[in-house]
Amino acid sequence: MRYFAFVDRIDHLKVIEAQAQPKDEVTVIAFGPDIRVGKSMVKGRLLVWDDIRFTALAGFNITHADRVFISTADPAPFSILIEAISAKRNPPSILLITETVTDFPRMEQPNVVIVDLVEKATATVKGEWRLLETRQRAMRLKESLAGHSNKILIMTQNDPDPDAIASGLGVQALLGRNRLTAPICTFGEVTRNENRSMIKLLNTEVKTISPADVKNFDKVVMVDVQPSYFEPGVFDKVDAVIDHHPNPGGYKAGLIDVAPYIGATATMLYEYLTASEIVISKGLATALLYGIVTDTMYLARGASEHDFNAFTNLWPIASINSLASMSRPRLNSDELGYFVKAIKNRKNVKDMTYIWLGNLKKEDIIPRLADFSLQFGENSWSAVGGVYRSNIVLSIRYTGTEFDAGKLAKSLCEDIGGGGGHRTMAKAVIGLKEFKKRYSVKTLNEVSESLVETIYDLLPPT
Template sequence: MATCDGCRNAEKAMMQGWLERLFEVVSSIGAADILILPHNDPDPDAIASAVALRHLLAQGIGLSCRIGYGGIIGRAENKALVRYLGQPLQRLSSTDLSQVDVVALVDTQPGAGNNILPPGSTVVAVFDHHPRREETAAAAFADVRSDVGATSTMLLTYLLAANIEPDPPLATALFYGIKTDTMGLGRGAGQADVEAYFYLQRRIDIQALVEIEHAQVPLEYFQGLDAALHAARIYDRVVLSYLGRMDRPDMAAEMADLLLRLEGIRWVMCTGAYKEDLLLSVRTDEQGEAGRLVQEIVGEWGSAGGHGTMSGGQVALRGEAPELVAWHLERRTLALLNIAPETPGRPIIDRAPSCK
């Protein structure tokens, strides 16, 4: 990265000890198979990081690993990425998890509440760019860097330290992972992300990237968009939107990304019900505050995580009406952002069509 021969040498020198330690720890476990587990409903950064780790362990120490995940891959672009990579991820059932002994976590951590880490399993390694959690101390190997904008950046440094150059599909996945998590280097990107981005840019499959980024979307996407826009209310510099029942769990995040582009808006929270949970996604352009805010919003009601400008959480409904739970979360959000909860929200779109 840096200029990229110079960057490679610098990165390899810095990463060699970490790489040797990783290989030593993984080899000492003596497992014939390791499950690589990204967070639930994996996004491009999680997908690319998982595939990169599998490639690193296969090429570096000859270890075969499989990649599993919980939740669903619902966003059209993410589905297109997985198809392009040859469907390397397997959606896991409770039966599958009962047979898992050793796990490596990517883009998530133990205790984060956003993964299906089996109870009692050995966590051999953790790679993440979110704030370090106390539970991560139990992992045999952990590389957690909250000053990096994407886990894909971290995994690339390991590949280069091992003299493994990513082929075009892996380079494309890692590039897209960095691009989406840092919003094209404009959101929470550090120097390592910049160097990784430009190193990978020269090695990607451009046509494949175009097809991934412009994947066709189903009718349900536009129905969800309609629901989000009609439900959205502006409170000063904040937009809140309750999407109702969602067909897929990442719809709230996708709508929050879109609504943050509204002129004059600094904060967005989108909520929606999926199965037995209320999910929420928070976005901001105020660097460093989203993770803290979402934890205060959810509080004792559920689990939350994130950092920088994007975060999310979930609250178990336990029989409560999802719109009521969403209303309480919205009141708490307004209070935390110093906006009087009784402030009337201004709709983005008037429900009544005008007649001319």
């Protein structure tokens, strides 16, 4: 290939020459009255013009098979040059390198592209600052947890989700620890099938501990959760918090990295690991990627530029097969039984499919069935309820736009429980005792009937 470089300054020559392969033919045309350039500074043929030499230009016979660079501070003479070079039927591609994009005439031509080096460099430098800052934070985190004999507690919420588990694995990798010297722990347990299958596939572990066990650890790191989530007094000292939920405040910790603009805590750990130049294994990449896709619904919900970047870089390393098996867990016969029960017992309450499951051993079947039962008929609401550990748990789904599932959940719980969510999905948790007392009912069937009546009154007319 032939390269022609028209330059009125030589400081971009390196950028230009870096594009050419050794076998390419490079002609540098130094141009203008002020340019000082010697043969030794140029890697190809050097011509020095004091003005545009149209005859010489025509002699080059530049076609679409050639590439033309123009590096300039002064746009005016170069627009004449572009016009002259582009006059033919098959003009070459012209790349204009500049540091000051002002008004370049003829820039609208399809064979011309303009590259502002300052803009490019600024973006790169910005990224480097960010990388440095993340690296420093990772260093501070490591320092605050340092000490070979330290037993580190990686703490997650009560029913840790893939993002929390992946972030825990990320912390282990960052600190060079394992499940014995820095276990991922919860006061609850992992209930959802997907999450259990993730733990199995990654050959890892989430330990259930009690608040009394906290004192057996020297250091505490919280991931995907913050100290205010827990009962006061359980953690008297937290060394680090890494989370993407909003910071409710009211707590102290050694290092607090809370970034609500990021879609998943796994993304934050990805950045810590890469900034610290730690090689991410296939298993860890799979976990982090799974954390990101579940928290952001495959980048459709709350995903930032950070999450897109982590996703793009983790995808080639991760095991896509494992990822697929994690997101499609098998139903065991108990769970299949609930699906059958749901289909049989479904009721229509105005525009809602309502399902009551009675006593439950596991909670996660409720939201799964709430999603599932939106597929029945034409109803725009679904609600699935049951009793789990002395609470009535109800998941609500809504596909319409005028009303709000979160508001319905809140009104259901008034004074006797907690509820909330957003327009499309919500959850209500009501003390069974309190509910029975308020509605003067005794059996679970009566509880369900009172729930139906209350929901009926709260739902908009159809």
